[in-house]
Structures are given as C-alpha cells and as structure tokens.
Amino acid sequence: MHKSLFTKYFAICAAVIIISLTLLGAIMMLVAAQYFKTEKYDMLKQNTENAVTLTLENYTITDNQVTLQSSVYRTYAILANAIDAQLFLVDASGKVIYSPPYLESGEVDSSQQTLIQVGPYTGYSIPQKVLDKVDGGEYFDVGDLGGIFDAQNYTYALPIRLEDGRLMGYLFLSTPANAMTEFLMQVLQMFCISSVFVIFLSFIVFYFVTLQMVKPLRRMAFAAKKFGSGDFSERLEVRGEDEIAQLALALNNMAQSLSVLDSSRRSFVGNVSHELRTPMTTISGFVDGILDGTIPKEKEREYLTTVSNEVKRLSRLVRAMLNMSKIESGEVKINPANFDVLDVILQTLFSFESAIEQKRVDIEGLDRDKVIVEADKDLIHQVVYNLIENAVKFVNQGGTISFHFRSEAGRTYIRIRNSGAGLSKDEVQHVFERFYKSDKSRSLDTNGVGLGLYIVRSIVALHGGEIVVRSVEGEYTEFEFYVPTGKMSKALKKSAN
Template sequence: MTTLSFFVSSFLAREKRSLLSENCRTISTIATEGMKTQDFLDNMSMIIRVLGRAIEANIFLADSGGNVFVCSCNDWIISGKCIHNESAISQRIISAAVKGEYYEVGTMDNKYNDVFYTIGIPLYDTVGNTIGAVFASSPASSLKSFLGNIFRMFLLSSAIPLILMFFSMYAITFRLTRPLRLMSDAARSMAKGDFSKRIPITSDDEIGELALAFNQMSNSLVQLEGMRRSFIANVSHELKTPMTTIGGFIDGIIDGTIEPDKHKYYLEIVSSEIKRLSRLVQSMLSLAKLESGEMKLNVTAFNISEVLFSIVVSQEQRIEAKNIDIRGLDRISEVIVNADKDLIHQVIYNLVDNALKFTNEGGYISFNIYTDNDGYVIFKIRNSGEGIPQKELPYIFERFYKTDKSRSAVKESTGLGLYIVKTIIDIHRGTITVRSMPGEYTEFEFKIPA
C-alpha cells in the first residue's frame, strides 16, 4: 500500500510539474508575441484566467524586480490586488526562475499558508531579453485529496477496477490536455515566425474559450505582420505626389517646355512643395502622436480657400494631362478657419490627390467651401468617375483599406491617405463623410469648427 501510494504520488507530482512547466512556457511565448499588441494586459489577463481554471492553478507574471503585474486569481480580477502582489517575490526565487526554471513544493517564502506546487520560467521581451518570469502555482492539497479518494476507492474495490480507473484517468487527462499541447506547439511555431497554425475549437468550455482567444491573438499577429510589411509602401504613398510635382516642373524647365519668363513662377511652386514635403515627412512621423493624443495642434487663423487654390495650381500638369474640368473655384470666397494650417493642407491635398487619381478622362472635379449657420466650415469635393460600391463605403477610412483591389493597383493607392485625413479631422473635433453613386461620382465632405 505504501509503495503504491508513493508511486501514485510521485507520478502525479511529476505530471503536475510537467503540466505547470509546459503551460508556463506556453504563456511566456504568448506574452512575448502579445507585447506587440495595444491591449496586451487585457489579453493576457483573459488567457491566464481561462488557463488557470483549466489546470486548477494560479498563474501570474512578474518583472525582474519581483513585482507581479498580472494574475489569474479572483482577488486580482476584482480589485487588482491579491496575495501575489502584496509584496515582491523574493530575488532568490526570481533569480532561479530567470536562469531557466524554478520549482518548489512549499509556501513560496511564506506567500502561501499551505503547501503549493510552484513553477517559474523566464519571460522574454520581443528581442529575447529576460524581463521577468511566469509562475504557476497549484495547491498540493488538491493532490492529497485526490490521492485520498483513490485509495478509499481502492479499499472498496479490487485491483482490476483500480487499474482500469488508472488508465481511464490517463486517457481523460490526455484528452483534456491535448488542446493545451496543441497550443504549445502553435506557440513554438509562432516564435519561429509561422502564424498559420490555429487551434481546433471542439468544445464550449474553458478550453474552447482559451482556444478561441489563442486563435484571435494569432489573427491579430498576422494582421500586425501584414501592416509591418506594408509600411514602406504606405509611406511612399504620402511622399510620391509632391515629388512628382517637383520633378514635373523641374523637367519642364530643363527641357524648355516651360518658357523662361515663367521659370520664377514655377520655381516658387517647387520651393513651396519642397517645404511642404519636409512638413509632410514630419506629419507622417507625428501620426503616432496624433493617434495617442500626445501631439498638440498649432492652431492659427487662415484662409482655407487660399490653401485649396495653391493645391489646385500645384496639380496643374496632372489636371491638363487628363483634361479634367475644374468647377466651383470661381464661386469660392474667403473663408477663415482656426485650425492647424499644415494638417488641414495635408487633408485637402490628400482629397485632391485622391480625386485626380480616380476622375475619368475628360471628367470633372468640383469644389465648395462655406461656413454654415452652426459655425462650422464645410469643405466639399466631388469628382466624376467609377465611384465606390455602397458596400465598401463603411470601410473607406480604415487604415490600409483599399476599395477595388485591381483598380487600386493601377492607381498605385496604398490605402493610407484617407485614414490620415480622418485622423486629422477627428483631432480637430470635426467629421468627414463620403457619398458615391457608382458609375457617376464620389463626394467627400468634411466639417470643422470655424
């Protein structure tokens, strides 16, 4: 009896250690990859909570100073405080964990009143530096209670049912831990850059929820990777048009297309475009600050109509090349607005550039600027052409979104310009809308406080 007790206890202890260690490593891998996402702590809290319930363990992450910053226990979920962050984890434990693996059957330097199985493994950042540790603790009392039940059943039964029960337990444990092992394999693949693996969802319980959360994180990482690869193309979208304008005027001066008496006029435009290009680069670098709320607007009073006129003049060659009829400029009067002039210039430039790309040969672009009765400056631009399908209008301002993929390829659009436009209008406490009639026209309208 004593021998059997020792065998079962040792076996279950090894299995518990293996299970805790494997899941700690899975959480460490997921955390390292998840650091790239904005909602990292919320995702990790949900994942370790579900996983903790599944394996009946407390899972918590600590930095290199021993300070716990996310935990799966109920007290943490309710108040953000629990026994794990009442005081820092001792450096003895942290040091052992970050070196490879920490294991004990004890109270974790008196953090627990009872004996717990505890595993700790290193936590890495996205470049492989050790920044803390992942811990999983499971009460030893649960194993003792489990053993007691087994031996009570052993006393009431014969050896054959006990053997059958042992194999049944092994099969059930294997079935329950299979999704977790699949997650561990998928996490290792993700660490190598393969984001294609997904976990089959075979149940609606905690394991199914964990698999769903894991798959959602994988999808987010795939999207993030795609965005990273598109970054260079997206930046070139914003830089190409002013460079094209500058190049066109310089070539015209060099080859004699532009008459000498007009050189000064067009060189002034080139100078203006170079300065605006410099501001545009700075605006691109400031986009992250705009989104995070860190950048403050440089608000001045200026004539928004003059901004439009200067942009249309700078696009003269593109307008003449497609024989586009420009309408409404003669009816626009002076409209003063208090806003960031450089950012509003970028908004109008992007909208005009977008219209020029998609206006049909011999088509038209019309403009209108006025102040309404509520004290808002209204800017409208409409161009003839193919238009935008109604089903795609709700997504037109999303980052990197392209409408018709084949058409976008021809027009060299990358889907960033309208996202920047909406971001700038939003921080001016304004709104922007789009209307389109397929085969006839597309119209953008924004309004900002005067």
Template sequence: MNRRNTISREFFATIAAVLVLGLSVMCAIQTALSAAYFISERRSSLTDVLNGAAALSERFADEGSIVTKPLQGDDILERAHSGYELFNTASGALVFIADENGQILLHTGDDAFTGENVPLAYIDRMNEGDIFVTGTLDGVYSAKYYTAGRCITVGGQKGYLFAASPMTALGGYMRDMLAMFSISAVVILVLCSILCWVLARRITGPIEDISEAARRLGSGDFTARAPVDGCVELADFATTFNNMAARLQTIDNSRGQFMGNIAHELRTPMTTIKGFIDGMLDGTIPPEETKHYLGIVSQETGRLARLVQNMLDITKLEAGEVPIHAQTYDLWKTVTDVVLSDEQRIEDGKIDIQGLGGDPLLIYADPDFVHQVVYNIVDNAIKFTPAGGTISFAAERRDNMVEVRIENTGAGIAPEALPFVFERFYKEDRSRGMNTRGSGLGLHICKILINLSGGQIHAESEEGKWCRFVFTLPVGQ
C-alpha cells in the first residue's frame, strides 16, 4: 500500500520547491545581468584607455608619425611604447596601433599576439566609427579578448588604435559573484526551511487535531472535540466540526433515549395484556370476569396501536413524506368540531368550556394538521383538568399571523419541565408509564405540524393553577 505524505511534508516540499525554483531563476537573471554589467564596464574601461592612448599619440605628432613606415626615429618608437606600457600596467589592457593595411606597428604584451595582421573588415568598420568586439580578432590574439578600436590621425597620417582586455576576467568575476550568491542562497534556504517548517506545523497542527477528533468520532466517541485555535479559517473549521459533533452526540443521546422510551412504553401495556391473558388461560381469572378483563386487554391493545401509529406519523412528518394541502378556512370550525367530538368526555369530567365560537377567523393551513394539533392539546387538557375545571379558547390576529390560545385549569406544568414538553416521550412524571396520561408523543406531533404550517408553538403555565398552549398560524386571505 502506498504511503501518503503528511500535509506538513507536502507543504514543506512545495515551499522548498518554490524557493529553489525562485533562487534558480534569480541566479540566472543575476548571472545575465552581471555578465552584461561586466561587459558594459569593460567597454567603458577600454574606451577610457583609447581616449588616453589617443591623447598620448597626439604628443608625438610634431616629432614624427608613429603610424608611418619606416618609423621616423627609434627614440619616438621607444617613448610611445613606454607610454602605452603605462596603460597596460595601470588597467591591464593591451594597447596597439595598426596601419591602413592592418599591420601592427606597435603593441604591448608580446605574448598575446600571433603575428597576424588585423583583418581589413575591422579596419573598414573603424573608418565608420569606434568598434567593440569579442574573441581573437580573427586570429590576431592567441586567446579571447574584449577589443575596442578607433581610427586616429597622428601627424596627418591615419592609424588604428586598439585597446584589449582578456575575457578570462569575466570568468573570475562570475565565479566570485556565484560564490557570494551561493552563500546567500544557502543562508536563505536554511532560514526559510526553518520558517516553513514552523509555519507548516502551525497550520497543519490544528488540521491533524481535527483529523484525530474525526477518527474518534467515526469510531463512536461522540465526545470528541477539536481545539479551536490557529488561523481564522482553521478556527472556523474546528468550530463547525465541534458543532457537528455536538449535534451527533445529541442525536445519539436522543436515539438511545428514544429506544429506551419505546421499550418502556411498549413493555407496560404488553405486560398488562400478557398478565390478563395468562390469568384467563390458567384459571386465575374466573370465567365470569373474563369479559371485563378482555375489555381491559382491548383498551391496552388500542393504546399500543395508537402509539405505533403516532411513531409512524412522526417518522413520515420528519421525513417530509406527508403532503401539505394548505387552504384558507375558518379556524373556529376546526376548534368547534374537536370540542363536539369530545363532548361526552367533557360532560363526564364536568368541565366548563369558555371562549368557543366568535366571528370567523381565517387561517391558511392544512385543515387535517390543525385538527390534529387542536385535538392533541384539547385531549391533554381534558386529561389534566379536574372536575369543575375550565377549558378556555381564544384567538386573534397579530400582523400576518393568527395566535391561538388553549388554556385549562389544574395542576399546570412545573417550570423546569416547560422546555421539554414538546420532546418525544417526555412526561413530567416518568413513573406513570403507559396510562391515561398518554405516551408523550402528542405534543411532539403538534410541534412538528405547527412548524410545517409556518407557525410556532410554546407552553405557558403557573404551577398549581393553569396551563396554556399558544401557537400561531398564517393568516388566510
């Protein structure tokens, strides 16, 4: 299996490659610029030598020409040669003079020349202006030189003055320059490598921490969290990961609680059903009481069926599988229908109904959704309202929403329980199990249906006095 590099190694390798490439390009540019500068400086230096040698040649104009054969006086030749030697000593440049035929008449540095004449092509070019060439001057030198040439007139005679500097100096200059550049480059690479490694660890450290937290999370440890540090982007990434982990932990806790609640809610009625049936089968329950206990079994079976149906409804609602058929209609019609359907229970409980009816109040929602919400709330209200108590209804328009309030007298809800009344299987007294108080799914279904309808729902209560459920729905047109 191929081993992948870590992020820090990839980052370091990338930065190192960029640095090496950048330094290489810089070296190439620096070399080219340095060579051009050296040649330019050499040309300027040789031009200065030409100017000095030409001025020196003019001094011999009255004594005799040094560009005419035969030379007029050996003393003139010796003095001219001595003067040119001064330039050779001071600047390291060769100085020589040639006539119109290219024959070298006077020069310094005997070892540099091969004895060949200057090609006439260069003589012709010098008649048009100064020249600057590189190489052996077509065999005049035994090595390569930079050569500057100029046509001069001394004592009425035309001659051709040359100054030359060895090209080997460029090699030495470039070697020195490259040596200094190499030292600087090594220092830069070392410092940048250290800095890049520190920066890579600073950047990749939080990423590795997040990766480790992700591995723990993937293995089932939902308490795994990543440290929120580093740059803004990595801190945001860690925060997002932690939020996701927290939600997954909540979901996992909810799942475990949900499974426990289901087991608890199903076990109680099933135990009751099994106990009564076993009693009838083994004769513990007399035959004359069989009908009574079969009625209880039927009731428990019906509650089991309702519990299963409620769980199926919640699953479909949360998965978005239930279509919404919203329409505009009168809210009071649904409230009245629900109250009339529970009329017998209301009368048996001696409960007083208040606030029912009124002017039509249009809402825009699915009638089945609203009917289920009102039914669940009224069902709870009937269960928890004592004999002689009151259930009251109120509704009014608030901007573009209709606010509905259903209140009942009674024990109410404890303040610490209010935030949880809409959670699945939540019951304020968890010891009751499956009884007339319900399974704890009705209010959760209400919350889902109201949210799907575009509204909000919450509970209010004063413990020992009253309880009120308030929800909103969009106004109908």
C-alpha cells in the first residue's frame, strides 16, 4: 500500500511521542518507587529511634532485671497505630515480648489506660540471622521478616543497649509494602490520564504542522510533473530562507533554465530545418527540371552550378553542426603550443586575396614583430578564418580591415576591425547565437549558415578566453578576443632570424 510523506512523517512523530511518554512513565515509576521506599525508610528510622530513646528513658533495674514503665507500652501502641505500623519489642534472645494490638484509625481502647494490651505477634521469635544484622548497628529490609508476616513489609530495627553496653533487646517497626503498590497505581493512573491528553493535543498539533510542511512539497511534485510534461511555465512561491524555500527557488531556476533550453532547442530545430529545406528544395527543383526537360539544354550547366553550390552549402552546414556538437559535448580537446598567430593571420588573408583585391580593401596593423600565443593552432586558425571571412564579406568597397595586438597580464588580445555598415545594438546582442543572421548578412552572405561566430566563441572559451563585439552603425564592426600569451621558443627565434 502506498504511503504518502504526510502519513510517514505523522506516524514517525506519533511513534516518537508514544515511545517518549512510555520511557518517561517508566522512569517516573522507578523514581516514585525509590522515593516511596526512601520515605518509608526515613519514617521508620525516625520513629524507631524515638521509640528506642523513649525506652532508655523509662526503665528500671530490679534484681538485675529490666522493667519498663507501663506508659512506654501505651506510647508504643499510639506510635505504631499513628504510622500504620507493627511494633515489636524483642528481648536479647529474639523473642517478641511485646507487640501492641492494631487499632483502626480513630479507635481508642478504653482499657489501655489501666491495662497493657498485647498484639497477635507477642511470643513470636525473630530469626537469629536477622538479629545478627541488627547487632551490626541497624537493619532495614523488605520481606516477611523470616516468615512472621504473610505479605511483604518494610522493616527497620535497632538494638537497645543500656548505658553499660549490655544488650537490653531489640525494637522493630514494620509497615506493609502493599501501600507502595497502591501509591504507584495512583501515580500511574494520573500519568496515563495526563499522557492521553498530551498525546491527543500533540497529534492535533503535529497533524497541522505536518500538513503545512508537506503542502509545499506537494506543490513541488505538481510543478515537477508539469516540467516533465514539457510545461515550464509553473512557478513556486518562495517563502523564507529555509531548506524548503531553497528547494523551491532551485526548482524555479531549473524551470527557467529548462524553458530557455527548450526555446533554444525549438529554435535550433526550426533553424536547422529551414537551413536544410532551402537548399534541398533548390536542388530537388533544378534536378527535376533537368530530368523532365523543363530547363533547356543550353542552361543545364548554369543550373547544375547552382545545384553544386547548394550541395557545398549543405556540406558546410553539416560540418559546422558536427563541430558545434563536438564542442558542446566536450569531445574537442585543445593541444596548446607556442606559435606565431600573426603567421596564421597572414596565411588566412592570402586565401581571401581575390576577394580583397576585388573590393580594393586596405589591410592595416600587420607590419610588426611576431605575436606568440599558447593555444591550439588548428582551432585558433578556425577562429581567425571565421573572423576574417566575416570582415571580408561585410567590409565596404574600398574600405579597411585592420588588426591590433596587445599583451597584458599573461593574455594576448587580438582585434579585427572592418569598416562598413556596422551592426545595430539589437544585432550586437544576438550575434553569437546559433543560426543568428542579421538582415544585412542575409542579403550579403547567402551561403552562410549562422554558426560561425557561435563556434568562434566556443573555441575561445575552450582556451579560457573571451570574445566581444563592438560596432558603430555606418562606421565599423570589430571583434576582439584573448588567449594565453606564449613564450618564444628556440624554433620560433630561429625562424625569426
């Protein structure tokens, strides 16, 4: 059977309360029993000492025989009945020579004023082993006093010694032990009544407290189900700064991230579909036109050239997507080495020599010494190639492409600027996004797929660097990035010479 968190938590709290009250009750009963026993001990001890003192103050010796005054016996009876105890006056041999009768509370025997009354235990003998213990100073025990009593009793005894040290006898006081059972039952009854009330009140409090604690978790579970179904619009209310609030905040942040990721995924799929569909439609249409004779023979070469260009465009798109996928999955590993980035830039510029000459573009900032960086040469070549390709595409006729280099704090900054129409502020914010192409680039660059700058930023980030774009509409656009500064190796020094 499925148990909710509320049920489990409530059951645990209830079990803790019941177990705690049970342990508390057991401890309280032990303490109460010990208290009762100590109280009986103190009471019996005090009254026994008083009775012994009374005895030693009221005796006479005649012909070497000890005789007690009759008032002592009456006092014995009053004392025994006052504390609900049985008193034994025992001679030195262990024989009970006097035991007052037991009177009910408030009962007075009229004959006790003139006649000594004796109880039922007069004439009994106390076991010698008990007397031996009393001779040691005092005696306290819970038992039947060697079979004299039918039930358990608390018994305290002291020896009675004369001034010359002779043993006159013993004085015993015993009180029933069943009183403790009645006392403990009363304590237990009061404790159980109180515990039932406490448990009932605690259950009510824990019910509502647990309900309040579980409510936000239920809302989180509901939100998580919506996230799992693809709906990231749900947001949780965050109250306070406890663990529940932190979890709610984390789920809200996760939902926001997932929403952005989902939007990015949808945009990515849409862009890829568009980028694939456009050339495929062109290729399919021209090939079908050639096959069914719609396109004249004399124009077949022209249309086949277009088909070839679209195939190359598809190839570039697939290659760019593979590179992007490798970078995002962490498959691309950099192999840093010291090299002259200026040499990489010059080689790249030579590959665009024809386009540069057609636009009559001036190249500036390359008449300088080597610029040594520590990076992956192949990946940096891809960065430089993409940036220079963009600069050549968007530089104005008769414009300028300039390079600037600076080193500081172990970093080498490389800036590539081209004059031209520039980018708007809105375009600058999106220029590094996947498949983003500005309106100007769509008209000037029909072969681009919008992944170049995204890959550039990813490669620079792999080197621990950063790339930024600056632009002024109608004047220029520049990209600046930095990578770790390298050291001039012997091979580089030799090639410089």
